[in-house]
Amino acid sequence: MEAITDLAGLKTRIAYLEQKRENEKDAISEEINHLVESLKPINLIKGLFNSVKKSPDLKSDILHGLIGLGTGFVTNKLLLGKLHGPLKGILGTVLQAGITNAAIRYPDAIKEKGISVLTKFLQSIKFKPDVDHQQMSAESQL
Secondary structure (H helix, E strand, C coil): CCCCCCHHHHHHHHHHHHHHHHHHHHHHHHHHHHHHHHCCHHHHHHHHHHHHHHCHHHHHHHHHHHHHHHHHHHHHHHHHCCCCCHHHHHHHHHHHHHHHHHHHHCHHHHHHHHHHHHHHHHHHHHCCCCHHHHHHHHHHHC
């Protein structure tokens, strides 16, 4: 930067610095507006969904986490639903955390076992002989 020696040079330099200040002020104002807009809840949610769409690993991690939480919650309700008192709270929290952790770590094994159990259950219902129906058909033949 060269030294200013006359009044015209000083006025030119002041005008330049004022313009520079205005440009920087506008840039900062624009950045703040952009930041405020990006921090709105709807935009945060949109950003989350966009990042999930772009990352298949994140999709599976979120899905496994939700399955784990759901499994832990359902198991807690099924096994401890009728218990009351402080023991239920402690036992329920420990049980839910353990099952959630297992469901997150081993989702494929749990899915295979679940499908196997469900298939066996459905087959036992489907092929179970209907005793009343057999008695009625035997009586009608008499």
